[in-house]
Amino acid sequence: MTDPRIAFKAGRCFRRENTNFVDADPTKGAIVLQNGEDGLLHFTWKDRSTNNVVEDLILFPGEATLVKVDQSAWGRTYVLKFSSSNQRHFFWMQDADSSRDAEFVSNVNRLLTDPQMVPIWSAPGASTEPHASQSVPGMPGVQATPEQLAQMQQILASFAAQGGAQQPEISLVDILTPANLTPLFSSHPELVQALFPYLPPDLPTPPNEDTLRQIISSPQFRGAVRNFDQALRTGLLGGLVRGLGLPEEAGTGVEAFLRAIQDQARQEGSQDGGDRMDTD
CATH class of the missing domain: 2.30.29.70 (Proteasomal ubiquitin receptor Rpn13/ADRM1)
Structure with a gap:
């Protein structure tokens, strides 16, 4: 499936x-x-x-x-x-x-x-256009570097600090925004090459940062993120997240998924011997 x-x-x-x-x-x-x-x-x-x-x-x-x-x-x-x-x-x-x-x-x-239609959700950013790519939400097979994981960890930590216990439940739509993702493309150019094989085949080549910026700002991408967010909330994505190098428990909910990313970043950082530092 x-x-x-x-x-x-x-x-x-x-x-x-x-x-x-x-x-x-x-x-x-x-x-x-x-x-x-x-x-x-x-x-x-x-x-x-x-x-x-x-x-x-x-x-x-x-x-x-x-x-x-x-x-x-x-x-x-x-x-x-x-x-x-x-x-x-x-x-x-x-x-x-x-x-x-x-x-x-x-x-x-x-x-x-129409099995190709994108579900419409009530929150802002949902799409009414046909689904551009089935592979965008999970991007199976992509192995993030320690630097990328650490930077994502910083984004998540910053979001959590802003949210606090009194804020609404965390949503991937609020985290995977152009404002949060664009700096990753600039600070880690290798990420552009890593992601391109999992994007729609009719995109201009060679891959570049501007193309990815357009994708993450598109209604199709926002709709795909929301679909993935909704699927995570069912607790049934244990098999899918294994393709991302995460434990099966990460597929049991949005918070579990985010915690698994943070844990993976810490583990990758410790394996580097402590001599690598983020400079972003």
Whole structure:
């Protein structure tokens, strides 16, 4: 499977035999939509306690929709309906905050209509344009140098100091901004060459700093970062972060991901023998 396009907490519901009633299963789960290696859209349901995929539905554009069950007394039950059959899959929202239910469902239906569309999130910086590259959010295979990790650590530490305990939950969108990333390209020119193989193939060559600046300022990049941020919040990206040289625990949440980057920077710095210093 490729990187998730959208993921959110949801459990399954099952219809009572010979009735129109459905009962919620308490198992903690998540709905994940992602484009598979077969080039098709996969609608999967994962058990969050085991991280195992329990259901994997391959869907073609326009084949299914996720709609709210109006008859549900609780109000947070949804059904995946198919246009070509009477097949039904019922789910219930498990996030404690119900304010984003409609947003998640809307994005699911956008992808069910066109798997190449970028989900639209309510926060600033989201994109309504087609996804430019599936490889941008995770950039698997990129091995950061100790200097790059240390500088990212400084950025994260500065952000944490500004945020404090009373600030809203940390978001990657607030960290991976042009203001924070641009100095990395200037102070570490080798980063430009390292990132270019993971960017869209139709970019101008040879790679240069100006091109990367345009990318990180684009709606597509901001949308990709937000997608990755949302996927991290499901706690299901343990396998993906291993490709970044991070422990599997780093995929269990945004804060865990950021802490893992900081720990990696400290470890790399100690392995240098203490004779290397940041001069930025």
